[in-house]
Amino acid sequence: MVAQVVVSGILSGALYAMVALGLALIFGVMRVINVAHGPLLMLGAYATYFLYSMTGVNPYLTLPVTMALLFVLGMLLERTLIYRVVDAPELSSLLLTFGISIALVNIAQLLFTSDLRAVEYLTGSWLVGPVALSKSRVVAFVVASALTAGAFLFLRSTKLGKAIRATSQSREVAMVCGIDVGRIHLITFGLAAALAAAGGTLISVIVAIQPEMGQIWTFKSFLVIVLGGAGNYPGALLGGMLLGLIEQLASLVLTTQLSEAVAYVLLVLVLLIRPTGLLGGRQV
Amino acid sequence: MVAGAAAAVYPLVGTGYGVRALLQMFMWIALAGSWNLISGLTGYVSFGHVAFFGAGAYTTAILVTDAGWPWLPGALAGGVAACLLALLIGYPCLRLKGPYFAIAMLGLNEVLRALVSYFEGLTGGGSGLSLPTLQATERVYYVMGATAAAVTLVTYLIVTSRFGLRLMTIREDEVAAEAMGIDTFRHKLYAFLLSAAGPGIVGGLAARDQGYIEPISVFPLVTTITMIVMVLFGGKGTVWGPVLGAIVLFVAQELVWARFPYYHQLLFGAIIVAVVLLMPRGVLGVLQQKYRLPRTI
Amino acid sequence: MKAPPVLTVEGVRKSFGGVVAVNAVSLALERGRIYGLIGPNGSGKTTLFNCITGVERPDAGRIVLNGEHIDGMPPYRIAQRGVGRTFQVIRVFPELTALENLLVVTRGSAAAAEARALELLRFVKLERLRGEYAGNLSYGQQKLVEFVRMLMRDPSLVLLDEPAAGVNRTLLNDLLDAVKDLRDHGKTILLVEHDMKVVMGLCETVFVLDHGEKIAEGPPGLIQSDERVIEAYFGR
Numbered sequence: 146m147v148a149q150v151v152v153s154g155i156l157s158g159a160l161y162a163m164v165a166l167g168l169a170l171i172f173g174v175m176r177v178i179n180v181a182h183g184p185l186l187m188l189g190a191y192a193t194y195f196l197y198s199m200t201g202v203n204p205y206l207t208l209p210v211t212m213a214l215l216f217v218l219g220m221l222l223e224r225t226l227i228y229r230v231v232d233a234p235e236l237s238s239l240l241l242t243f244g245i246s247i248a249l250v251n252i253a254q255l256l257f258t259s260d261l262r263a264v265e266y267l268t269g270s271w272l273v274g275p276v277a278l279s280k281s282r283v284v285a286f287v288v289a290s291a292l293t294a295g296a297f298l299f300l301r302s303t304k305l306g307k308a309i310r311a312t313s314q315s316r317e318v319a320m321v322c323g324i325d326v327g328r329i330h331l332i333t334f335g336l337a338a339a340l341a342a343a344g345g346t347l348i349s350v351i352v353a354i355q356p357e358m359g360q361i362w363t364f365k366s367f368l369v370i371v372l373g374g375a376g377n378y379p380g381a382l383l384g385g386m387l388l389g390l391i392e393q394l395a396s397l398v399l400t401t402q403l404s405e406a407v408a409y410v411l412l413v414l415v416l417l418i419r420p421t422g423l424l425g426g427r428q429v
Numbered sequence: 430m431v432a433g434a435a436a437a438v439y440p441l442v443g444t445g446y447g448v449r450a451l452l453q454m455f456m457w458i459a460l461a462g463s464w465n466l467i468s469g470l471t472g473y474v475s476f477g478h479v480a481f482f483g484a485g486a487y488t489t490a491i492l493v494t495d496a497g498w499p500w501l502p503g504a505l506a507g508g509v510a511a512c513l514l515a516l517l518i519g520y521p522c523l524r525l526k527g528p529y530f531a532i533a534m535l536g537l538n539e540v541l542r543a544l545v546s547y548f549e550g551l552t553g554g555g556s557g558l559s560l561p562t563l564q565a566t567e568r569v570y571y572v573m574g575a576t577a578a579a580v581t582l583v584t585y586l587i588v589t590s591r592f593g594l595r596l597m598t599i600r601e602d603e604v605a606a607e608a609m610g611i612d613t614f615r616h617k618l619y620a621f622l623l624s625a626a627g628p629g630i631v632g633g634l635a636a637r638d639q640g641y642i643e644p645i646s647v648f649p650l651v652t653t654i655t656m657i658v659m660v661l662f663g664g665k666g667t668v669w670g671p672v673l674g675a676i677v678l679f680v681a682q683e684l685v686w687a688r689f690p691y692y693h694q695l696l697f698g699a700i701i702v703a704v705v706l707l708m709p710r711g712v713l714g715v716l717q718q719k720y721r722l723p724r725t726i
Numbered sequence: 727m728k729a730p731p732v733l734t735v736e737g738v739r740k741s742f743g744g745v746v747a748v749n750a751v752s753l754a755l756e757r758g759r760i761y762g763l764i765g766p767n768g769s770g771k772t773t774l775f776n777c778i779t780g781v782e783r784p785d786a787g788r789i790v791l792n793g794e795h796i797d798g799m800p801p802y803r804i805a806q807r808g809v810g811r812t813f814q815v816i817r818v819f820p821e822l823t824a825l826e827n828l829l830v831v832t833r834g835s836a837a838a839a840e841a842r843a844l845e846l847l848r849f850v851k852l853e854r855l856r857g858e859y860a861g862n863l864s865y866g867q868q869k870l871v872e873f874v875r876m877l878m879r880d881p882s883l884v885l886l887d888e889p890a891a892g893v894n895r896t897l898l899n900d901l902l903d904a905v906k907d908l909r910d911h912g913k914t915i916l917l918v919e920h921d922m923k924v925v926m927g928l929c930e931t932v933f934v935l936d937h938g939e940k941i942a943e944g945p946p947g948l949i950q951s952d953e954r955v956i957e958a959y960f961g962r
Contacts, residue, residue: 178528180535229706235528236472240661241705243476247654248698255691364536371529406543409536416525416533591839594830598819605817608779609831610805610879 149276150397154390156282159289162385164344164362165369166296167337169381172370173313174333175231177238181222181246182366183359185338187253189215189345190354194262204264204350205284211346212339219338223331231330246363253356261353285347292343293382296336300378309333368412445566452570452638454679455577456631460652461659461671462580463627467620468657469665470593472600473523473530477537479652480518481511481625485632486642487545490558493637501572504633511629512622519621523614527603538648545644559641569638573631577672580627585668587623589725596620597666651694658697661704664711668725673713730793732757732883732914733778738787738797740773747773749938750787755883760905760915762929762946764922766959770938771918772814775885779811780804791883810881814888814918816868820861824852824871827860831878839878846874850904866897873901877908884908886917890924902928926950934958 164186171179189211196207226245230238267284270277300306312319312329320326344362352358365388372387373380388408395407460482468474485507492498492506522533587593598606599613606613636642655678663674708715716722731754740748748770755761763771776782778789780801789797796804805811819827828843829836847853850870855863860871869889876884886905890898905915905928919925925932926946934942934949936958942949949955 178532226702226706234472236474236531237705237709239474239528239531240657241702243657244698244701244705246698247650247694248702251692251695251698255695364532367532367535371532403543403547406540409533409540412536413521413533416529417521591829591833591836594822594826597822598830601819601821602817604781604801605813605819606830607801608781608805608811608813608817609875610802611830612800612802 146397148274150393151390152276152278153282154393155386156278156286156389157392158386158389159286159293160344160347160385161365161369161388162382163289163293163296164341165366165373165381165385166293166378167340168363168366169370169373169378170309170313170333171337173378174309175227175330176235177227177231178235178242179337180239180242180363181249182337182341183361183363184246184249184253185215185219185341185359186345186348186362187354187356187359188218188249189342190349190358191253191257191262191345192342193346193349194264194354197264197266204266204346205288208288208343208346211342215342215345216335216339219335220331222338223334227334228327228330246359250356250359257356259355259357261355263353264349266350279351281347281350285351288343288347292340296340297378305332364412365408368408371412371415448566448570450683452566452573454676455570455573456635457655457659457675457679458577458672459573459580459627459631460656461663461675462577462584463624464656465624465660465665465667465671466580466584466587467617467624469660469667469671470587470596470600471617471620473527473617473621474657475534475621475624476531476653476657477534477541478624478628478656479648479650480537480541481514481628482632482635482652483541483545483644483648484514485511485629486636487558488629489633490560490636490642493560494558500569500634500637504572504630504637507633507636508626508630511625511632514629515622515625516618519618523617523621538650538653541648545648558643560637561640566638569634573634576627576630576634581668581672583623584671585725588668592616592619600666651697654694654697654701658700658704660711661701661709662711664713664715664717667711667713667717670711670713674711729757731755732792733916734788734790735774735778736788736790738774738777738784738789740770740777740782740784746938748777748784751935751938751940752787753933753940753943755914755916757882757914758909758912759930760909760928761917762925762932763916763918763935764920764925764932764949765935768937769935769958771935772887773938774935775811775887775918778804779809779885805879805881808879808882809885810876810879810883811885812869812872812876812887812889814891816865816872818860818863818868818872818875820859822860823857824860824863824867825856827871828875828878831875842878846877850874850900865892866894869893869897869901873904882913884913884915886915886919888918888920890919890921898924 164182168179168182171177192211192214193204193207196202196210197204222245226241227238230241267281270279271283300310308319308324309329309332311322312324312326316326319329369381369384369388371384373382373384391411392408399407464475464478485504488510489500489503489507492503493500498506518537522530525533587596595606595611595616598611599616603613659674659678660671661674662678663672664670704711710718717724733755735751735753737750737752738748739746739750751770751774763774765771773782777784777797780796780799780803784797787797788795791804791807791809794807796807819830822830824847825843828846829839832839832842844853844856847856850873852867852870855867860868863871889901893901902924909915917929929946931944932946932949933940934952934955941954941958942952
């Protein structure tokens with residue numbers, strides 16, 4: 146029983162970490178709190194659904210397409226709306242992305258209706274000893290881990306990645322070094338949207354899709370960042386795992402609804418006791 | 430003054446529909462004005478404010494159905510319950526810096542909805558609670574109107590006091606405020622408690638008037654969104670801004686958007702985006718700046 | 727018998743992540759004197775300031791103000807105990823008027839507060855601008871407002887963070903005269919400053935920080951010729 150819970154926690158942990166990484170990047174690089182992160186994930190899920198129902202192609206293969214689509218959408222949002230609140234007090238970006246998020250959800254409701262959709266591709270589980278591993282969750286774990294690892298590699302080794310990290314640490318210094326900060330913001334937001342879209346794709350095979358599915362993801366992503374430490378990107382990994390484990394453990398004892406309340410209480414507790422996150426990071 | 434007198438007399442001459450509509454408008458004025466007390470004055474954005482509305486509604490409903498309370502004390506008790514909830518939540522959450530507080534409030538809605546479903550025995554869970562019917566829309570109308578007036582009056586008193594100035598310093602520069610000896614936490618908490626009372630009472634009144642509540646009807650995100658849009662549009666941090674926003678948007682809602690119910694949130698989202706980008710001070714805020722009007726506007 | 731120091735800092739340490747910003751710094755401030763705190767960029771001056779005012783909590787060490795431990799106290803309480811400070815980057819409340827900026831600081835009788843606020847504004851010749859939003863004032867005027875706002879509570883310890891920054895000569899002289907005036911009234915002043923002329927001309931004792939450690943302490947004349955100080959500023 147415990148083994149099952151631990152494994153489930155780890156499986157979801159990677160997914161949480163990947164989606165949260167995008168949010169962490171936006172906050173770290175642009176000091177913008179993107180409340181619309183969840184809806185971006187939702188759009189990724191819908192994109193996958195439609196690609197799958199129209200072409201029948203393996204949704205895991207259309208992942209790059211979905212990511213590219215949302216990458217572009219992310220950049221579009223940044224270039225038209227977000228860039229204007231990058232230097233404003235954080236309150237403004239909060240309200241702005243909040244407005245964007247409810248607009249996106251409503252648009253989804255209009256275009257797709259609130260009927261539940263699902264991508265019926267990979268069902269069933271593998272049995273490994275006493276533990277049942279849902280196939281779609283395992284694949285999600287593998288893909289999410291790969292993408293997250295890829296993202297870290299990108300941030301660490303490529304010129305663009307390093308520029309992003311530099312901007313995240315100090316925008317002034319980055320500018321002095323000749324980095325086009327505006328372009329960095331554009332790409333960061335697009336990248337974060339792409340990561341969220343990937344999350345949406347992977348999730349679309351696991352749970353039902355509906356326009357409001359993203360909301361809880363926004364909240365959980367924040368929780369992950371808080372757990373791991375704002376601005377501490379590797380911390381997001383740990384935070385994701387932690388959240389996954391705690392959630393699964395809580396669901397052993399409480400009903401699923403209450404386990405969401407647990408996530409909430411956890412957030413408040415961590416913020417109170419150790420606002421810089423468990424691994425230490427920047428304080429907001 | 431004139432408006433007040435007109436409003437007082439209206440139920441005698443107006444139609445049933447008209448009375449209900451005005452009742453709703455008063456409710457929104459009270460809600461928007463209350464949200465303004467915390468978010469407009471201190472800059473601490475409360476994304477979960479509808480929680481207080483729902484708490485008031487459920488408290489009143491339970492007191493009326495299970496304990497046989499009359500509706501007016503029930504509604505007031507709803508206000509008290511909302512304040513207690515605000516104390517419970519505010520005490521830990523207001524120690525967080527502004528943006529983190531907002532994030533914490535985001536999740537509040539969901540948690541409360543979950544809790545209501547969990548304590549089914551008391552709250553009727555997902556199937557909701559029914560209250561005995563009430564043929565007193567007019568009386569509710571007056572109390573609602575009184576609440577709206579009270580909230581506006583309280584806002585005026587605060588804005589013209591040093592307490593209000595201190596709240597504003599939290600919005601302007603919390604670090605400097607602390608350095609000047611202002612206990613920002615206590616001030617935020619007071620403002621938060623005050624801002625919960627209105628929605629609590631109004632929630633109780635609304636429950637009484639509707640006769641039936643269920644988790645979705647009293648904890649809807651759209652209520653918080655509407656509160657936010659009204660205050661942002663009218664002018665956050667001003668006295669009459671929320672009133673203006675409530676009236677304008679409520680009327681617009683009734684006239685136009687009732688015909689396009691599915692575009693509701695989209696339009697509100699668009700308004701929020703537009704206001705934040707183009708008119709962050711809201712209508713009255715812009716007028717205040719341009720014509721150097723006193724802050725009590 | 728000598729009066730006890732107004733402020734003692736004993737062995738205060740503060741690190742951020744892996745970086746030690748302040749490393750076992752100790753100093754004592756006597757009543758009615760002007761002290762300077764200097765050091766190259768990154769030497770820990772602002773962090774030390776922040777520890778004294780409660781914005782940062784020291785990892786180790788003690789800070790005692792007029793006999794009372796203030797390390798670990800929240801900033802507002804330290805301010806209420808009689809510590810006033812100005813900031814490196816001016817922090818007036820832009821949407822409050824100059825008068826309101828001052829009024830907001832005190833409690834108690836509104837009339838008394840207003841009287842005192844007007845008196846202070848008159849002191850810096852800004853009385854006619856009392857109804858102007860602080861955000862609309864010039865840099866120099868904001869600096870003065872911030873300065874007298876700090877005086878509203880009549881602090882016994884005054885901390886000034888780079889008071890000369892961005893200020894023209896005339897205004898600077900007025901400010902310095904005001905500081906000397908405060909000292910003559912028995913207040914204790916500690917200022918962080920990069921402008922050496924100001925420090926040398928105004929301060930009676932100077933502390934020098936480098937890489938978080940106190941490397942020298944003494945009258946300005948001695949400090950100027952101290953080898954370690956010169957090394958710290960001009961490299962090893």
